[in-house]
Amino acid sequence: MKNRLFGPFFTAICIFVCLLFCKTTNVIGQSPKKLSKDALANLLAYKKSPHKLFIGYLVGDGNDPEPSYNMLNVPDSVDIIEGFAGYDQNPDHWRALQAKGTKIVYCSFPKNDAYFDGSVKDPATKEPGYVAPPNFDNTKANASSTYNNWAKAMYNKYIKQMGWDGIDVDIERGTFGNDAPATNAVAVLTAVARYFGPNAEAGNLTNAGVKPLFLFDTDVDTKDSEPLSYGRIYTPYKSNYDYALFQCYVGGARRWKGSQVTELTPLLSAFGKDKLIVMTNGDEWLHQNGGQDSPPNGDAKxxxxxxxxxxxxxxxxxQGVGAYRMSRDYNHTPHFKVSRESIQIMNPVN
Incomplete structure (x- = not known):
């Protein structure tokens, strides 16, 4: 998607979207406001138009109120929502969000999710007639391990069964391991690319009839000095990914050490303007009780x-911006205030 602003039509759509930002956010016990037929048509036109994207992670780990990760409460103009730990389990909420043109993707940690083909964790090994190759170790991955059965299982679960729209693979220190060591990252990611992303194989589509999204999500800004360096696992396979999300956090747990937007410049060549989405760390935002992880100014920062x-x-x-734990932005007044403002900055009415 090319995200350039264009012409009077886009301006009209932006005016409508700006009005949406100002609507009252739902509160506990209330049903979400239903859009009129014309308003929904305008919203869907905006979602399909070239514009800068906003991606938000909803985290339901018990540290924020339930409405913060309830998908019914997501601002209408958010483009992609990531189901993270403890995501909203109500399929009716998913469908209501998707009906407004918002896509839902699952965030995967290969260390927790992935298994190599033939692993003791691989359900295919339990099928009648399965015979392991001679001298095959089903307890430990090696340099020749493949991950096709796992990638297909992720597609079947999140795309075909749940009806979601894609996958985000989290690529940072600590997210690879067990059956999917960092040294096997290329094998993991190329297996996923068979079912997700621009190069997904024929027939691997969402319920909407399009190829599922494949998001490369990382905080690794080295070119080739480690297994997860972008020069090893991103650049040669760039066409496999819809977007590259970079965790350029300035607070909380972070690897990137920058603090100024001028320090983002190397990311333009590392990941490409046509893929790059940069993110803030919503862990730092206000808690429901008014506290914050990094007082006194973590929230403001x-x-x-x-x-x-x-x-x-x-x-x-x-291509846009994102917020890890966007759900904590719910604690601002009005709800999701900062996310809305960032969308308005990227897609102004002018």
Missing amino acids: ATQWLLDIAKWTKENDT
């Missing part, structure tokens, strides 16, 4: 950073 990278995104014509 994460907030300003999202607004700064939204401006940087617009100026550098990259």
Whole structure:
């Protein structure tokens, strides 16, 4: 998707979207406001038009109120929602969100999810007639391990059964291991690319009839010095991914050590303007009780950073911004205030 602003039609759509940002957010016990037929048509037209994207992670790990990760409460103009730990389990909520043109993807940690073909964890080995290759060790991955059965299982579960729209593979220190060591990252990711992303094989489609999204999600900004370096697992396979999400956090647990938007410049060549989405760390935002992870200014810092990278995104014509634990932005007044403001910065009415 090319995200360039264009013409009077887009301006009209932006005006409508801006009005949506100002609507009252749902509260506990209330049903979400139903859009009129014309309003929904305008919203869907906006979602299909070239614009800068917003991606939000909803985290239901018990540290924030239930409405914060309830998919019914997501602002209408968010483009992609990531189901993270403890995501909203109600299929009716998923469908209501998707009906507004928002895509839902699952965030995978290969260390927790993946298994190599023939692993003791692989359900295919339990099928009648399965015979392991001679001298095959089903307890430990090796340099020749493949991950096709796991990738297909992820497609069947999240795309065909649950009706979601794609997958995000989290690529950072600590997210690979067990059956999927970091040294096998290429094998893991190329297996996923058979079922997700621009190069998904024929017939591997969502219930909407399009190829599922494949998001490369990382905090690794080295070119080739480690197994997860982008020069090893991203650049040669760039066409497999819809977008590259980079965790350029300025607070909380983080690897990237920058603190200014000028320090984002190397990412343009590393990941490409046509793929790059930069993110803030919503862990730092206010808790429901008014506390925060990094007092006294962690909330303010994460907030300003999202607004700064939204401006940087617009100026550098990259693909958009995102917020890990966007769900914590629910605790601001009005709900999801910062996410809405960042979308307005990237897609202004002018």
